[in-house]
Amino acid sequence: MSTSSGGVAHVTTRAALLDVIRGAGQISRVELTRATGLTGATISTVVRRLIDDGLVVETGRAESTGGKPAVLLSLDPDARYAVGIHLDHAGITYVLANLGGAIVGRWRRPGAGADEPSAVVGRIAAELATFVAQVGVDPDRIVGLGVVSPGPLTGAAGMALTPPVMHAWTDFPLADALQRATGLPVMLENDATAAAVGEYWAGSSEASTCFAALYMGTGIGAGVMVHGDLYRGASSNTGEIGHICVDIDGPDCWCGSQGCVEALAGPAAVVAAARAAGFALPDIGIAEDFAAVSRAAMVGQEPAAGIIERSARYVALAAQALANIMDLDRIVLTGPSFAHAGSLYVPAIQAQLDRSFFARTSHAIEVVISTHAAEAAAVGGAALVLQSELAPRASSARALSTAVRTLPAPHALRQPDAARA
Numbered sequence: 001m002s003t004s005s006g007g008v009a010h011v012t013t014r015a016a017l018l019d020v021i022r023g024a025g026q027i028s029r030v031e032l033t034r035a036t037g038l039t040g041a042t043i044s045t046v047v048r049r050l051i052d053d054g055l056v057v058e059t060g061r062a063e064s065t066g067g068k069p070a071v072l073l074s075l076d077p078d079a080r081y082a083v084g085i086h087l088d089h090a091g092i093t094y095v096l097a098n099l100g101g102a103i104v105g106r107w108r109r110p111g112a113g114a115d116e117p118s119a120v121v122g123r124i125a126a127e128l129a130t131f132v133a134q135v136g137v138d139p140d141r142i143v144g145l146g147v148v149s150p151g152p153l154t155g156a157a158g159m160a161l162t163p164p165v166m167h168a169w170t171d172f173p174l175a176d177a178l179q180r181a182t183g184l185p186v187m188l189e190n191d192a193t194a195a196a197v198g199e200y201w202a203g204s205s206e207a208s209t210c211f212a213a214l215y216m217g218t219g220i221g222a223g224v225m226v227h228g229d230l231y232r233g234a235s236s237n238t239g240e241i242g243h244i245c246v247d248i249d250g251p252d253c254w255c256g257s258q259g260c261v262e263a264l265a266g267p268a269a270v271v272a273a274a275r276a277a278g279f280a281l282p283d284i285g286i287a288e289d290f291a292a293v294s295r296a297a298m299v300g301q302e303p304a305a306g307i308i309e310r311s312a313r314y315v316a317l318a319a320q321a322l323a324n325i326m327d328l329d330r331i332v333l334t335g336p337s338f339a340h341a342g343s344l345y346v347p348a349i350q351a352q353l354d355r356s357f358f359a360r361t362s363h364a365i366e367v368v369i370s371t372h373a374a375e376a377a378a379v380g381g382a383a384l385v386l387q388s389e390l391a392p393r394a395s396s397a398r399a400l401s402t403a404v405r406t407l408p409a410p411h412a413l414r415q416p417d418a419a420r421a
Contacts, residue, residue, distance in 0.1 A: 097383065
């Protein structure tokens, strides 16, 4: 059975009710009837099942309006957990989120580097067991892993096209390998798309009709949410604004094109320009070197300030193109690089949109920095898993390992050997 609630299509009545309860915080059965349009009998039946499954609890009574006070319902945030894992060359970030979307644990470890993918998968399994044990969460309450990496992605095969530093991962069966290593269902997503879901799930952009998470880590991309749903396109690889050509005679890009925004203005390009200008860098990786350039630019030090300013102008053009195509009302800057330098990019992007956004006379468009930019992709990975548990939508179904199915109740998932030792 399927239904619609609040204009958003859900797979099941159960999912519709869970989504409404999550959004409300506390709500009565009568209010659920009004919010969903479902009958009182249906509400009573489904709510009872949700209580029996431990997902929903009765939390007291509403104020009386003359009759018997209504019983209030809310999610039990500790009933389920999800893990988000951001896999990148520079670092691996782990985030553990509860059913209510709150982050209960976070951990950053060394990245994939030049290690073989199979060795990295083994390390992730061991680190995950350690992480969960340190946080103190019952492993049987973890419903799955949301694994996030640079795109584009193709099903369980993982990364079909990779940046140069991650060529070893091309077509590696990432979802299947991690599912076997951890015993947990795995959902794959690209970093920018996951970041958009994380922003929406955290509530910071729920009021937006159409917003984009503009993501900059070691590359540049974007995820777009329309009325609470991801806009995915034909193969779930939308938002690749880092590969918009802004100079037809520009430098070659790893994607196969040339003159791309990422090739001209991404973190690697910024670092290369700073190094060519004689700026002293720690030379310990693109992420760390970009952070060093950003810190210098913050205090107006040249040539860093001029190099970041040039990068921001290119990124602003990409943001304008995306805003014009999708008619956005909000852009959230997120990702590790924007965590360092977002305040230097906001003015350039906002000024470009104020001046040239096509629909500027119809509505404003706001540019802000994410409150969890540094770990946005991992947060989004966990949010996607929780969304598939709470309120599955057509746009939620990305690349799932064969173990992923509807998970109505906690079940004993096989933990890696490291967790049992």
